[in-house]
Amino acid sequence: MVKSKKLYYSRVFKELKLKMNIHRIMCGEIKNNNFIVEKDGRCLVVDLTDFERIDAFIQEKGFVVEGILLTHSHWDHLLGVDEFVKRYKVPVYMGSRRPNYVDKKEFGYTMEKYGLETKFDVEVTFLDEGSHSIAGFNFDLIEVPGHTYCSVIYYFKETQTMFTGDFLFRKAVGIVSSLYSNRELMAESIAKIKTYPDEIKIYPGHGPLTILGREKRENPYLIQGYRE
Template structure:
């Protein structure tokens, strides 16, 4: 069983997560404030960095974490190229040319990411971006949702490369998970699928023809 530690970083307060199993740590969405983030990670046995999507507030310390620990950077395949383009990530709007130019593993639906004694499964969840992914643990009933699903909301489709129709299908798919699934979003606090289904009609639509995760 792995532990989950969230800490928000940066002006957008995007959650960076550390998943730890048997002393091995997986870092999800190291988005900003690299010196502070690295201080938080000091002493841990980090084995990899996972980026849930290609927006600036979720990737802005990825290079520094990967370099400090000598670990691979992973993201959804359809967002891999965008990671290196400051216009597509939104860094240009912040006056920055920050780019994640090295993606060591492009992730696809059903891929497993191992750390310690545990694994998480990759779910392709397009909509907010084409390559948005969620990380699912069926053993623990835990879903890290990135910016796909929040407490009282879903990801915005006002950004470049967003697809409202894809997000509707994605939300319907996630809505078919077990009621007690814990949702850990990219912004804000933990919630539960049963709570979100009750207040979000997009989650009540069932599978909608999209495969349910194992």
């Protein structure tokens, strides 16, 4: 049975690559997953921790960058955005819930907490929950507040793929102990994500890739609800 599960996971990720290439680049001291979503030489960057590493990869591949998608406002997911935008002149997108967190509250708080200089001098386009299309990339933005008020998932239905940021991991979810997190909202978001199909591939902000159905069966936070 274990062997068949491994074959299933291998098959669905292989099928995904035939439709949309997803490149994972692990960055930073806390091993953030940055993703480059590519079709026909054009790409979107999902979270951007390390400018130099992402820039080098894109230059090597010759991709045309169409934009940056941010899953939430914590510093480790957007530390490289400022420099990247200055070089590539691309738009930056994130969820519209509590947008002031980007440069006034949440971002500044988390930067100061780790002794880093607060710098996020870019224009952000705030997207409402629902369907969006950017340069031929079609996705749904799903609001999942809890870890932060502005946490979102980018759900690409065509390939049954979700980029979950720090909301959902393998056998874990994002913490709700920081200044701008909320336990009750996290519980609501967990209930919300459980309504989506089991076959969805999960690309989290940290750690290994997984499948939503597997998390429904094995993730204690999805089984029992949020308990810190």
